[in-house]
Amino acid sequence: MNSKTPSESKTVITDLVLPSETNPIGNMFGGELLARMDRAASISARRHSRRIVVTASVNHVAFNKMIPLGSVVTVEAHVSRAFKSSMEVFMDVWIEDRESGMKSKANEAIYTFVAVDEMGTPVSVPALQPETELEQSRFEAALRRKQLSLLLAGKIKPEEATELKALFE
Numbered sequence: 001m002n003s004k005t006p007s008e009s010k011t012v013i014t015d016l017v018l019p020s021e022t023n024p025i026g027n028m029f030g031g032e033l034l035a036r037m038d039r040a041a042s043i044s045a046r047r048h049s050r051r052i053v054v055t056a057s058v059n060h061v062a063f064n065k066m067i068p069l070g071s072v073v074t075v076e077a078h079v080s081r082a083f084k085s086s087m088e089v090f091m092d093v094w095i096e097d098r099e100s101g102m103k104s105k106a107n108e109a110i111y112t113f114v115a116v117d118e119m120g121t122p123v124s125v126p127a128l129q130p131e132t133e134l135e136q137s138r139f140e141a142a143l144r145r146k147q148l149s150l151l152l153a154g155k156i157k158p159e160e161a162t163e164l165k166a167l168f169e
């Protein structure tokens with residue numbers, strides 16, 4: 001299976017924040033943003049693997065800025081590392097100033113997807129070949145994040161989390 005680059009899985013979704021998608025103080029619901037990110041990330045994972053993909057875990061979400069009603073929100077997703085059947089998808093969320101059109105970063109998130117066959121059994125995916133410095137640094141940190149996620153889910157033992165142990169040595 002040939003490796004792929006992060007740009008091959010690039011997925012950009014831009015949409016408005018409507019009144020039904022806001023909380024009582026007029027900002028976007030966190031759950032609405034999570035759903036938009038899940039959609040963008042699933043398309044990205046699908047573009048990388050060309051297989052059916054399922055969300056295995058939401059590893060990290062930072063709601064750094066409130067997103068007001070009427071904002072134009074862009075979610076940009078790339079696969080940041082591929083393992084055997086799982087893929088880490090990194091997302092950057094931008095909002096656009098209504099007057100100037102300037103974009104500012106509002107949020108970041110990292111989801112894990114697994115490619116499966118029609119029976120839901122995990123299947124192999126192509127490797128990922130990072131190209132830029134940012135892609136390389138996200139690629140390198142992804143194994144640590146995978147081990148943390150598996151550890152928290154009780155799927156590996158602490159002694160198997162070699163990348164995490166190395167942080168404290």
Ligand SMILES: CCCCCCCCCCCCCCCC(=O)SCCNC(=O)CCNC(=O)[C@H](O)C(C)(C)COP(=O)(O)OP(=O)(O)OC[C@H]1O[C@@H](n2cnc3c(N)ncnc32)[C@H](O)[C@@H]1OP(=O)(O)O
Pocket residue numbers: 042043046047050053054055056057082083084085086087112114116120122146149150153155
């Ligand atoms: C082409 C362009 C047009 C696109 C056109 C649009 C199409 C756009 C696509 C739409 C697609 C819809 C996308 C909907 C996305 C959902 O909403 S799916 C619904 C929510 N998710 C689910 O229901 C998943 C339910 N869970 C499961 O099915 C199973 O737990 C899983 C995820 C398949 C894993 O199964 P398992 O038995 O644990 O399998 P196991 O072999 O142990 O692990 C498989 C891999 O998952 C990893 N893993 C398992 N758990 C975790 C965890 N907690 N953390 C990290 N990694 C984990 C393992 O490490 C392993 O990784 P690899 O070493 O193989 O890389």
